Amino acid sequence: MKIDIESLSKSDFKPKYKSEESLGFGKIFTDRMFVIKYEKGAWQEPATIKKFSPVILDPSAICLHYGQTIFEGMKAYRTEDSHINLFRPEKNAARFNSSARRMMMVEFPPDAFIDGIKELLVLEKDWAPKSPGTSLYIRPTMIGTEPGLGVRPSTDYIFYIILSPSGPYFPEGFQCVKIFVSEFYIRAAPGGTGSAKTGGNYAASLLVGKEAEEHGCSQVLWLDAISKKYVEEVGASNIFFVYEDDIYTAPLTLGTILPGVTRESTIQLAKDMGFTVKEEALSIETVIEGIHSGKIAEVFMSGTAASIAPVGSLYYQNKEHIINNFEIGDISSKLYRTLSDIQYGRVDDHYGWIVPVC
């Protein structure tokens, strides 16, 4: 793919953030973005890396009315010697195209997906924060832009990549989170769009997110849509349970959960640490009973945002169920350390997961 790099004038450069501690998530964006359009049945080369600027849409654009929007969430990690690492970007490129197929959108070539990210990162690397746990968050996005009403797949698309310097997921240090179990609202049914990273899945989660907040919880745990019995995933993470000596996480087979890159990596790391990992559905009753009997010693989430995040309690049926005295478990800590050490280049990557950029 040919990429034109537009030169920016002095006034196009934004002031840099003042402190890395106050970055938060998704609040500021770097100077440039990557953009390419799909029209007349083809990606219109050259792609452009240009000033970060609004995307102009016709008010009737398909994405605005019928939800043809997909995205990815990835991070660029700054190593101690100031290089930039990507973590398994080919997995995100593949998931992006799987989302595209489900939403009847065009696919974007995986090599171009990774090259676009790399080129943009080379230009924007000074925006990557340095403090522990920080990163340059990467958001590849595609929307259907064809104007006109009437439900149909768009003929035209824009694919773009934006970058956002992000603070640590746990600004006050690695700690347990409280999770609200959604008993009424559901996220995805078999045959639906649960395994696609598409905007509507997240819009549908907002209402129960408010309920979770009212109960002091920062995340929602979804149960399966049919029986509301089996645990599936959390708002923006997959979830694992250490039950007796084994580690359980929901299977991908029903297509109702997002196949997390961190989930797949966590399964591999846990197996290599000697654990048996079972991709089997656990019922919420088993989980609650296990929390009280002590059979469940640890619960943790996995995702790009947090990497591994320990869960301190589940709010279910009007009651908070405390896990492991709200203390971080050894397995969660070990997985968190191992994964972060690989991502930030502190240990050798035996897996070939790291793609150094610059």
Ligand SMILES: Cc1ncc(COP(=O)(O)O)c(C=O)c1O
């Ligand atoms: C619904 C959902 N589940 C799981 C995940 C975790 O996926 P990953 O590990 O690829 O970030 C995410 C994050 O993108 C998500 O939005």
